[in-house]
Amino acid sequence: MLLHLRWHKQQKLAIFWPNPWQTIKIAFNWLVLKQPAIKHQFPEDIDCYWISGGVWGSYYLPNKIYICPRKATPQFLEQVIEHEITHLKYENEVKNMTHQEKEAHITAKQIDSRK
Numbered sequence: 467m468l469l470h471l472r473w474h475k476q477q478k479l480a481i482f483w484p485n486p487w488q489t490i491k492i493a494f495n496w497l498v499l500k501q502p503a504i505k506h507q508f509p510e511d512i513d514c515y516w517i518s519g520g521v522w523g524s525y526y527l528p529n530k531i532y533i534c535p536r537k538a539t540p541q542f543l544e545q546v547i548e549h550e551i552t553h554l555k556y557e558n559e560v561k562n563m564t565h566q567e568k569e570a571h572i573t574a575k576q577i578d579s580r581k
């Protein structure tokens with residue numbers, strides 16, 4: 467876990483510690499206020515979970531993504547969702563790459579898919 471944390475810090479990703487207040491706030495925002503309002507509808511059959519801690523986005527094969535909506539606009543979250551879905555789609559192509567190569571490849575695929 468500690469190693470993992472150091473790794474994330476090197477990647478300059480935001481990390482949020484989970485806490486009960488944030489969990490309640492995210493659940494309330496989503497269930498009652500219908501926030502964040504994600505306008506883009508993704509056609510893929512993906513299970514998307516809001517989480518209260520961790521990094522903004524992560525993915526688990528075959529079809530799960532975890533999104534932390536803290537300190538992020540809906541537009542930014544749409545990009546994170548798209549990015550994590552792209553990871554799921556192209557995992558086979560990037561399996562043996564380093565983290566940086568992987569991210570570059572996935573980002574390129576993500577940009578391609580918008581054309």
Ligand SMILES: [Zn+2]
Binds near residue numbers: 549553569572
């Ligand atoms: Zn990524």
